[in-house]
Amino acid sequence: xxxxxxxxxxxxxxxxxxxxxxxxxxxxxxxxxxxxxxxxxxxxxxxxxxxxxxxxxxxxxxxxxxxxxxxxxxxxxxxxxxxxxxxxxxxxxxxxxxxxxxxxxxxxxxxxxxxxxxxxxxxxxxxxxxxxxxxxxxxxxxxxxxxxxxxxxxxxxxxxxxxxxxxxxxxxxxxxxxxxxxxxxxxxxxxxxxxxxxxxxxxxxxxxxxxxxxxxxxxxxxxxxxxxxxxxxxxxxxxxxxxxxxxxxxxxxxxxxxxxxxxxxxxxxxxxxxxxxxxxxxxxxxxxxxxxxxxxxxxxxxxxxxxxxxxxxxxxxxxxxxxxxxxxxxxxxxxxxxx
Amino acid sequence: xxxxxxxxxxxxxxxxxxxxxxxxxxxxxxxxxxxxxxxxxxxxxxxxxxxxxxxxxxxxxxxxxxxxxxxxxxxxxxxxxxxxxxxxxxxxxxxxxxxxxxxxxxxxxxxxxxxxxxxxxxxxxxxxxxxxxxxxxxxxxxxxxxxxxxxxxxxxxxxxxxxxxxxxxxxxxxxxxxxxxxxxxxxxxxxxxxxxxxxxxxxxxxxxxxxxxxxxxxxxxxxxxxxxxxxxxxxxxxxxxxxxxxxxxxxxxxxxxxxxxxxxxxxxxxxxxxxxxxxxxxxxxxxxxxxxxxxxxxxxxxxxxxxxxxxxxxxxxxxxxxx
Numbered sequence: 001x002x003x004x005x006x007x008x009x010x011x012x013x014x015x016x017x018x019x020x021x022x023x024x025x026x027x028x029x030x031x032x033x034x035x036x037x038x039x040x041x042x043x044x045x046x047x048x049x050x051x052x053x054x055x056x057x058x059x060x061x062x063x064x065x066x067x068x069x070x071x072x073x074x075x076x077x078x079x080x081x082x083x084x085x086x087x088x089x090x091x092x093x094x095x096x097x098x099x100x101x102x103x104x105x106x107x108x109x110x111x112x113x114x115x116x117x118x119x120x121x122x123x124x125x126x127x128x129x130x131x132x133x134x135x136x137x138x139x140x141x142x143x144x145x146x147x148x149x150x151x152x153x154x155x156x157x158x159x160x161x162x163x164x165x166x167x168x169x170x171x172x173x174x175x176x177x178x179x180x181x182x183x184x185x186x187x188x189x190x191x192x193x194x195x196x197x198x199x200x201x202x203x204x205x206x207x208x209x210x211x212x213x214x215x216x217x218x219x220x221x222x223x224x225x226x227x228x229x230x231x232x233x234x235x236x237x238x239x240x241x242x243x244x245x246x247x248x249x250x251x252x253x254x255x256x257x258x259x260x261x262x263x264x265x266x267x268x269x270x271x272x273x274x275x276x277x278x279x280x281x282x283x284x285x286x287x288x289x290x291x292x293x294x295x296x297x298x299x300x301x302x303x304x305x306x307x308x309x310x311x312x313x314x315x316x317x318x319x320x321x322x323x324x325x326x327x328x329x330x331x332x333x334x335x336x337x338x339x
Numbered sequence: 340x341x342x343x344x345x346x347x348x349x350x351x352x353x354x355x356x357x358x359x360x361x362x363x364x365x366x367x368x369x370x371x372x373x374x375x376x377x378x379x380x381x382x383x384x385x386x387x388x389x390x391x392x393x394x395x396x397x398x399x400x401x402x403x404x405x406x407x408x409x410x411x412x413x414x415x416x417x418x419x420x421x422x423x424x425x426x427x428x429x430x431x432x433x434x435x436x437x438x439x440x441x442x443x444x445x446x447x448x449x450x451x452x453x454x455x456x457x458x459x460x461x462x463x464x465x466x467x468x469x470x471x472x473x474x475x476x477x478x479x480x481x482x483x484x485x486x487x488x489x490x491x492x493x494x495x496x497x498x499x500x501x502x503x504x505x506x507x508x509x510x511x512x513x514x515x516x517x518x519x520x521x522x523x524x525x526x527x528x529x530x531x532x533x534x535x536x537x538x539x540x541x542x543x544x545x546x547x548x549x550x551x552x553x554x555x556x557x558x559x560x561x562x563x564x565x566x567x568x569x570x571x572x573x574x575x576x577x578x579x580x581x582x583x584x585x586x587x588x589x590x591x592x593x594x595x596x597x598x599x600x601x602x603x604x605x606x607x608x609x610x611x612x613x614x615x616x617x618x619x620x621x622x623x624x625x626x627x628x629x630x631x632x633x634x635x636x637x638x639x640x641x642x643x644x645x646x647x648x649x650x651x652x653x654x655x656x657x658x659x660x661x662x
Contacts, residue, residue, distance in 0.1 A: 043528035043529075043530060043531075044528055169617050171617050172617070199391035199392055199555065200391070200555070200557070200596065200599040200600055201391065201595060201596060201599045201612075201614050202391075202617060203599065204599040204601075204608045204609060204612040204614075205612070205614075205615075207608075207609050208609040208612065211609060226528060226529075227601075228529070228603050229600070229601030229602065229603055230601055232601055232602075232603045232604065232607070233601045233607055233608055233609045234609065256603055256604045257604065266530065267529065267530065268603065270529040270530045270532070270533045271529055271558070271603055272529070272532070272533070272536075272556070272558040272559050272561070272562045273558045273561075273602055273603065274603075276562070278533045278534075278536050278537040278540070278562070279533055280530045280531060280532070280533035280534035280537070281530035284498060284500070
């Protein structure tokens with residue numbers, strides 16, 4: 001087995017807020033293999049975006065990060081100085097595809113300007129120059145941008161470079177974003193709900209594109225989504241988060257067919273396509289300022305016992321590639337006994 | 340198909356258009372957001388209206404609710420024509436027709452207690468005594484599953500889900516018969532969505548409601564609606580029994596739309612989906628059939644002749660030359 005590209009070990013993030021310290025991530029564990037598409041799924045407020053931003057090194061200044069390690073390609077990102085993080089990691093080895101591609105563009109500059117600006121500072125094969133942008137470089141950067149815009153199936157890329165963000169449709173903007181995320185030849189692309197703002201027919205196109213291109217470029221993708229349907233479409237493995245804790249990691253087929261953590265099972269049962277009885281999950285998502293003790297899902301969990309209230313379940317390997325953090329996981333043997 | 344009694348809502352050839360203006364404010368054309376739509380909704384039915392963003396489904400809902408005035412066509416609600424009337428003329432007729440925004444809780448006034456917010460529609464529209472009003476408020480509040488103690492709270496003192504219920508209660512105060520629900524579940528997590536949908540269905544039973552359920556989420560519409568209308572660029576392209584449409588969509592657009600929805604544990608859309616391109620701008624529509632620029636079956640005839648909505652053998656309607 002090859003070494004993991006990214007290993008997140010017991011990373012916690014908290015924010016100082018007016019009502020107290022919000023513990024948004026609580027000793028989170030995650031690992032990503034090279035070339036893999038990992039889905040980070042969970043409901044709003046579960047901390048998936050915070051985790052994505054922690055890896056990217058783009059947390060707001062009031063965030064406090066602690067943890068045993070955040071290893072990316074052999075370097076610990078938690079102990080990396082801000083300058084190396086900014087020049088070698090963020091936007092270079094690790095790139096980002098945002099949910100809303102419109103607010104990520106500068107409305108005052110043409111698409112072409114914004115792409116060459118990116119290559120000027122984050123080119124994959126040369127260090128940035130602080131002053132000047134020689135014409136020869138500009139020309140090669142432009143050619144490189146055109147090639148990738150063709151690869152994301154944008155019609156007429158020459159004319160597109162002269163356009164402004166508002167002249168593109170949502171789907172086109174997201175295609176440009178994906179192209180820009182791949183231009184620095186990153187090892188990891190973090191895509192934060194990249195298709196949530198798009199229509200289903202466009203979503204299908206974008207997911208297909210992201211998958212093909214990530215494979216071609218050999219990049220891993222960390223794909224956050226609240227929609228299990230898109231996770232099913234694109235991910236190789238999935239990690240479920242709830243209220244700042246990672247509960248279950250499994251290959252997508254296993255995750256969908258044989259989930260073991262009660263929360264995952266309830267989440268899958270809430271899908272409208274398989275939920276004729278309209279069963280939701282009772283209760284509300286807890287406050288992160290005063291989260292429940294032990295397993296944070298225990299107040300809403302049908303399986304909860306006294307142990308769950310006191311002790312946080314450690315992550316254990318249930319089967320090859322299937323990690324479970326639960327005191328009472330659902331075993332396949334139970335199903336056999338029940339059926 | 341319609342139920343045996345007269346439909347509660349009957350649209351005939353309804354169009355809604357907006358002026359397109361240039362940089363100097365001069366009108367340079369019209370954008371038809373809803374173009375010659377004919378639909379009818381039976382009493383007690385849930386009609387799902389689906390389509391992608393920009394297809395005109397929200398404009399259609401707002402036109403029915405009287406927020407936009409139709410350019411032409413007739414809208415008959417409970418037997419009365421409400422389409423061409425000015426807002427003040429149709430207010431009495433529209434009392435039983437309510438429009439529910441995406442998050443009904445967001446429209447509560449933060450300075451008003453819940454009780455006052457709920458009483459307001461009765462004060463405006465009816466001449467009931469204050470004791471009657473308060474009794475009605477308590478009834479409806481209980482129906483949406485909130486304790487009477489909430490009447491003295493301000494919106495910020497209750498959770499978002501409870502605010503949503505209060506917003507719904509406010510819509511129900513005037514005993515509506517038809518409620519236009521505009522994207523009522525978008526932005527909700529699946530676990531909450533199920534609860535909200537169940538509440539809609541319970542309220543419909545209890546208050547004899549008819550819903551026009553506007554949504555882009557096909558799985559949700561499949562679950563709740565009896566009939567479904569699919570819109571593309573301002574036109575209804577297919578309309579019929581939900582089960583029939585989902586089992587065997589007749590219009591190529593409906594086929595693509597259904598094929599694009601991911602099904603957890605099912606076939607993967609990204610491996611099979613074929614539809615290329617994006618919808619054209621509603622300001623510059625293609626000639627003939629509007630879907631022909633993306634349609635896998637388009638032929639020369641589609642560019643020349645716009646297909647009319649025709650009734651198929653099984654009772655549903657579709658606007659395609661090949662359906």
